[in-house]
Amino acid sequence: MSGRIQRLPSAHPTVALLARAAAILLALLTAGVILAANGADPLKLVAQVVKSTFGSRFGLEDVGLLVTPLILTGLSVAVGLRIGAWNIGAEGQFYAGAFAATGVALFVPAPDFVLLPLAFVAGGLGGMAWILVPTLARAYADVSELITTLLLNFVAVLLVYYVSTGPWLDPDGHALATTARLPCELPEFWGAVHWGFPLAVLLTVLVAAGLSFTRWGYEVRVSGSNPQAARYAGMPFRRHLILVMLLSGAIAGIAGMFEVVGTVHRLQGGISNNFGYLGIMVAVLARGSALGVLAGAALMGIILNSGIILQTQGLNVSTVLAITGLILFFTAIGDELSHYRFVRNETASV
Amino acid sequence: MDLITGLLQTSLLAGGVLALAALGEVLAERVGVVNLGVEGLMSLGAITAIATVVAHPNPALGFALALGVGLFAGMIFAVATVYIRANQVLCGLALTLMGTGLSATIGKAYSGMPAPATFAPVAVPYLSKIPVIGPAVFSQNVLIYLIYIILPLALHYLMFRTRHGLNLRAVGEDPAAADAAGIPVQRIRFWYVAAGSALASGAGAYLTLAFVPSWSEGVIAGRGWIAVALVIFGGYRPLNAVMVALLFGLITSLGFVGQARNWPIAAPILSMLPYLGTIALIIVPVLAWHKMRRLMAAPASLGLPYFRDVR
Numbered sequence: 001m002s003g004r005i006q007r008l009p010s011a012h013p014t015v016a017l018l019a020r021a022a023a024i025l026l027a028l029l030t031a032g033v034i035l036a037a038n039g040a041d042p043l044k045l046v047a048q049v050v051k052s053t054f055g056s057r058f059g060l061e062d063v064g065l066l067v068t069p070l071i072l073t074g075l076s077v078a079v080g081l082r083i084g085a086w087n088i089g090a091e092g093q094f095y096a097g098a099f100a101a102t103g104v105a106l107f108v109p110a111p112d113f114v115l116l117p118l119a120f121v122a123g124g125l126g127g128m129a130w131i132l133v134p135t136l137a138r139a140y141a142d143v144s145e146l147i148t149t150l151l152l153n154f155v156a157v158l159l160v161y162y163v164s165t166g167p168w169l170d171p172d173g174h175a176l177a178t179t180a181r182l183p184c185e186l187p188e189f190w191g192a193v194h195w196g197f198p199l200a201v202l203l204t205v206l207v208a209a210g211l212s213f214t215r216w217g218y219e220v221r222v223s224g225s226n227p228q229a230a231r232y233a234g235m236p237f238r239r240h241l242i243l244v245m246l247l248s249g250a251i252a253g254i255a256g257m258f259e260v261v262g263t264v265h266r267l268q269g270g271i272s273n274n275f276g277y278l279g280i281m282v283a284v285l286a287r288g289s290a291l292g293v294l295a296g297a298a299l300m301g302i303i304l305n306s307g308i309i310l311q312t313q314g315l316n317v318s319t320v321l322a323i324t325g326l327i328l329f330f331t332a333i334g335d336e337l338s339h340y341r342f343v344r345n346e347t348a349s350v
Numbered sequence: 351m352d353l354i355t356g357l358l359q360t361s362l363l364a365g366g367v368l369a370l371a372a373l374g375e376v377l378a379e380r381v382g383v384v385n386l387g388v389e390g391l392m393s394l395g396a397i398t399a400i401a402t403v404v405a406h407p408n409p410a411l412g413f414a415l416a417l418g419v420g421l422f423a424g425m426i427f428a429v430a431t432v433y434i435r436a437n438q439v440l441c442g443l444a445l446t447l448m449g450t451g452l453s454a455t456i457g458k459a460y461s462g463m464p465a466p467a468t469f470a471p472v473a474v475p476y477l478s479k480i481p482v483i484g485p486a487v488f489s490q491n492v493l494i495y496l497i498y499i500i501l502p503l504a505l506h507y508l509m510f511r512t513r514h515g516l517n518l519r520a521v522g523e524d525p526a527a528a529d530a531a532g533i534p535v536q537r538i539r540f541w542y543v544a545a546g547s548a549l550a551s552g553a554g555a556y557l558t559l560a561f562v563p564s565w566s567e568g569v570i571a572g573r574g575w576i577a578v579a580l581v582i583f584g585g586y587r588p589l590n591a592v593m594v595a596l597l598f599g600l601i602t603s604l605g606f607v608g609q610a611r612n613w614p615i616a617a618p619i620l621s622m623l624p625y626l627g628t629i630a631l632i633i634v635p636v637l638a639w640h641k642m643r644r645l646m647a648a649p650a651s652l653g654l655p656y657f658r659d660v661r
Contacts, residue, residue, distance in 0.1 A: 133633075
């Protein structure tokens with residue numbers, strides 16, 4: 001029964017899926033062990049999370065509110081990855097979209113049915129504007145978009161902090177360090193969950209369909225897996241790259257618009273809850289599939305919500321970030337290991 | 351004159367954080383591994399240093415423990431990226447998320463507390479009496495000399511003047527050829543990535559022990575990412591990386607001076623300067639000097655895991 005380990009160029013989908021499940025379980029287990037070592041009772045925490053999340057409608061509504069932006073930031077990163085661009089600036093584009101939508105909502109006097117679409121477009125354009133420089137730098141100067149998109153996150157955070165504590169500060173002084181309450185809001189869809197949720201799902205399905213069933217989508221996918229082959233076949237690689245990256249930014253900007261107009265209703269610092277960074281996680285878990293984005297967003301929404309539920313137990317948003325990192329780490333390892341298989345030697349071997 | 355002295359002094363202090371982190375990243379990238387975990391490693395180092403000096407008010411001990419924590423975290427990262435050959439970008443982002451999340455969780459107890467012990471400035475006899483540059487350059491803490499003079503010169507000598515340096519650069523350029531020549535590719539990658547991570551963590555410790563002297567959530571504020579960008583801008587060379595870091599220290603300190611002197615620009619806008627400056631400085635040179643591209647190019651196998659059997 002001798003054999004050897006062989007590395008395959010691409011992993012079998014079932015094996016990859018199993019490796020992912022194992023990675024997530026291992027990461028949560030590791031987190032549980034660390035929490036237990038610090039005096040927490042992980043089983044009790046899990047019971048509390050399950051009860052407060054799935055035991056009541058309010059719990060599910062909370063998760064729905066968190067899942068909405070996660071779907072969009074996840075989609076934003078996933079779209080970029082399709083053409084081989086790492087948009088890790090979804091956080092900044094989220095802020096930029098929220099900023100632009102707030103500007104429209106606060107300063108354009110119009111009825112809701114005009115204002116909401118305007119704010120939507122402004123959110124998309126805001127996100128697009130925020131990724132414009134990294135996009136052009138990547139397309140024309142081959143400057144890595146990894147660093148440029150990420151650094152702009154810090155600029156966007158500072159910008160939102162500046163306007164919400166300075167020029168746009170609530171003039172009535174009802175709340176500190178935020179803008180006034182926006183005059184318009186997204187109507188509710190299911191309980192506290194606003195219409196951003198079905199729209200996010202719809203957008204995901206549309207983008208996925210575009211990538212799977214159109215010529216444009218085909219060319220984008222080819223450009224992503226092998227730019228040289230794409231150029232050789234006469235595909236306009238640069239044009240696709242620019243368009244896809246701008247689309248990626250716009251989606252993240254729309255996430256910011258939904259969050260400020262649908263959930264928070266005021267622009268303030270820290271409005272993003274790290275949604276942009278968690279979107280990277282969602283996209284990686286999704287492995288390029290649209291259904292995967294929805295599933296990944298659901299998982300991250302539950303994990304994020306757990307962190308909020310467990311705040312009284314000494315956990316917080318930072319702990320969630322650390323656990324997310326742990327999941328990402330194990331997923332990366334699992335992804336690589338799922339490329340290997342055991343091959344039995346044939347009897348003919350001497 | 352007072353302005354120039356202050357500007358120079360703050361520039362050196364602020365640039366030191368970036369310089370130390372960038373030197374660590376140079377080590378990792380020269381052997382072919384992109385470590386995007388710098389931000390997380392710096393957070394870990396910063397909180398380790400603060401937690402240590404709160405327990406034992408000895409800055410050297412805090413710095414040493416931060417180096418140790420960074421080395422350990424770097425070894426975990428290196429096992430994943432070098433031996434298991436997992437995706438370097440993903441593992442780096444994971445390390446950043448884990449590092450910032452974990453240190454923010456631990457740091458709740460230390461938030462806003464000034465560091466009980468710091469690296470105090472030491473005036474060099476005679477030299478510190480030189481007008482203008484004396485107080486700025488020769489009345490600094492001891493780490494400044496390590497970061498700006500000893501470490502970069504030592505690393506430059508090691509990389510470009512020794513046989514071992516040739517080997518480590520070969521590992522980053524063409525690991526298959528290096529392997530064929532009998533150089534232990536994986537072992538060299540592992541140890542340089544781990545050592546680089548230790549320096550990144552040390553940069554975080556330097557931040558909380560000598561520059562900001564206190565911990566608060568988000569105290570690293572993207573300096574890890576700026577350091578990664580500086581390595582590219584510095585052409586993957588230790589001496590260049592340190593000089594570029596000093597330039598960035600200057601940009602940062604312009605913001606401080608602006609706030610102190612009540613320039614009519616809001617503080618958050620001034621704080622954007624280092625990030626916008628970094629973006630400008632990694633885009634402009636590529637457009638401006640095409641001839642520099644080859645000289646300053648990244649190691650040819652940067653970011654690619656090495657499989658001996660798949661060529």
